[in-house]
Amino acid sequence: MYNFDFVKPKTLAEATAAMAGEEAQALGGGQTLIPSLKARLASPTTLVSLSGIKEMVGVCKGDDGSLCIGGATPHAVVAAEAAKTYPALAKLAGGIGDPAVRNRGTVGGSLANNDPAACYPSAALASATVVTNRRRIAADDYFQGMFTTALEAGEIVTEVRFPVPEKAAYIKFEQPASRFALTGVFVAKFKDGVRVAVTGASEEGVFRWAEAEAALSKNFSAAALAGLAASADGMITDLHGTAAYRAHLVGVLTRRAVEAAA
Amino acid sequence: MKVTMTVNGKSRSGEVEGRTLLVNFLRETLNLTGTHVGCDTSQCGACVVHVNGQAVKSCTMLAAEADGADVKTVEGMANADGSLSVIQQAFQDHHGLQCGFCTPGMVMSAAALLKENPKPTEAEVRHYLEGNICRCTGYHNIVKAVMAASGQDVSNIAAE
Structure with missing residues (x-):
């Protein structure tokens, strides 16, 4: 790992100022970034830790009933504190990595990194709005391909707002060594429609399965998915599974998620 | 700094x-x-x-x-008088280590588990320890040791 200056601001204003420096990089829990630094895949001049900013940690309920999660909130905290209000999201957070990783890794870090096999992007694409130190970004505009987001240089994910669906479930097929999603599907049923967000499968990162959304919006049952199959075009092929295998998993996991949604 | x-x-x-x-x-x-x-x-x-x-x-x-x-x-982790803590003693009693390389991490993870879940099931122990790898594959006795440290009867657990 190349060396860098480490700063740990106490307020968002200080963090924003620190991020304005050239080659500054925000540090969430570091569960992806630190391994990346070790591999010299990243070499920032300054690392700006977000873990000391109290206003960015915690789970609360917004005026519109949304669940508001501070960008620097660790997965373990979300798993515990969202369990009653948004169980599907709590289950997703409680299934990321392992307990030690969940004590450090944060929702903001996961969404800023946008790993194509990470769990959180599916829940976010299924409903959330990403709030940064500059603006609010609807999830449909936020995710822009593998490891690519709408975030600009110096922008920090300060909060993620999740409207709570009527029913929802996340089912992931784990890649057993990394525990990332070989493929994972988040299904969320809202009053005005159903969202189906798929992670781990596409070379473009997380995406919405439009055909399944249309079918489930008319009839929210696994039967409504009969005959629907996700296309293998653009799906990831690697040593863990082919594109066709992942496309098949999308169908299987979507059905399981609908059945599990409560 | x-x-x-x-x-x-x-x-x-x-x-x-x-x-x-x-x-x-x-x-x-x-x-x-x-x-x-x-x-x-x-x-x-x-x-x-x-x-x-x-x-x-x-x-x-x-x-x-x-x-x-x-x-x-x-x-x-040891007690103030230098004797082994309950978890460490259980690892010794139940042969919860082979080469011992993973043991410090196993002991610390086990301690964290038992703090939040004092009487875990065998499945909960295995699930909680999924971020700790024992390359001797000595998992049965590690799980047994953690169950014993929680004060539960381990006569019917693992290590067939």
Whole structure:
């Protein structure tokens, strides 16, 4: 790992100022970034830790009933504190990595990194709005391909707002060594429609399965998915599974998620 | 930069670089070599320590992030009189280690588990320890040791 200056601001204003420096990089829990630094895949001049900013940690309920999660909130905290209000999201957070990783890794870090096999992007694409130190970004505009987001240089994910669906479930097929999603599907049923967000499968990162959304919006049952199959075009092929295998998993996991949604 | 943290109940300070990992600070600056580096890629859990009461992988946390924190390593697990803690004794009694390399991480993860779930089921123990790899594959006896440390009857558990 190349060396860098480490700063740990106490307020968002200080963090924003620190991020304005050239080659500054925000540090969430570091569960992806630190391994990346070790591999010299990243070499920032300054690392700006977000873990000391109290206003960015915690789970609360917004005026519109949304669940508001501070960008620097660790997965373990979300798993515990969202369990009653948004169980599907709590289950997703409680299934990321392992307990030690969940004590450090944060929702903001996961969404800023946008790993194509990470769990959180599916829940976010299924409903959330990403709030940064500059603006609010609807999830449909936020995710822009593998490891690519709408975030600009110096922008920090300060909060993620999740409207709570009527029913929802996340089912992931784990890649057993990394525990990332070989493929994972988040299904969320809202009053005005159903969202189906798929992670781990596409070379473009997380995406919405439009055909399944249309079918489930008319009839929210696994039967409504009969005959629907996700296309293998653009799906990831690697040593863990082919594109066709992942496309098949999308169908299987979507059905399981609908059945599990409560 | 200088960092100061409480390690196993004592205030410890030292100079670190921005890139210094917590595990390197513990092992190389404080000479607390009980905490191991197995994979160095956040997978194996041999480096698990407690930071402010929570299990973390010390190879994937910067020492600077632990400035001001309360850190506990395997060296801090024994009782005040030097005798083994309940968890450590259970690992010895049930042969919960073979080569012993993963043991510090296993003990620290087990301690974190039993703090939040004092009477876990066997399945819960196995699930909780999924971030700790034993390359001797000695999992049966590790799980048995953790169950025994929780005060449960282990006569019918694992290690067939």
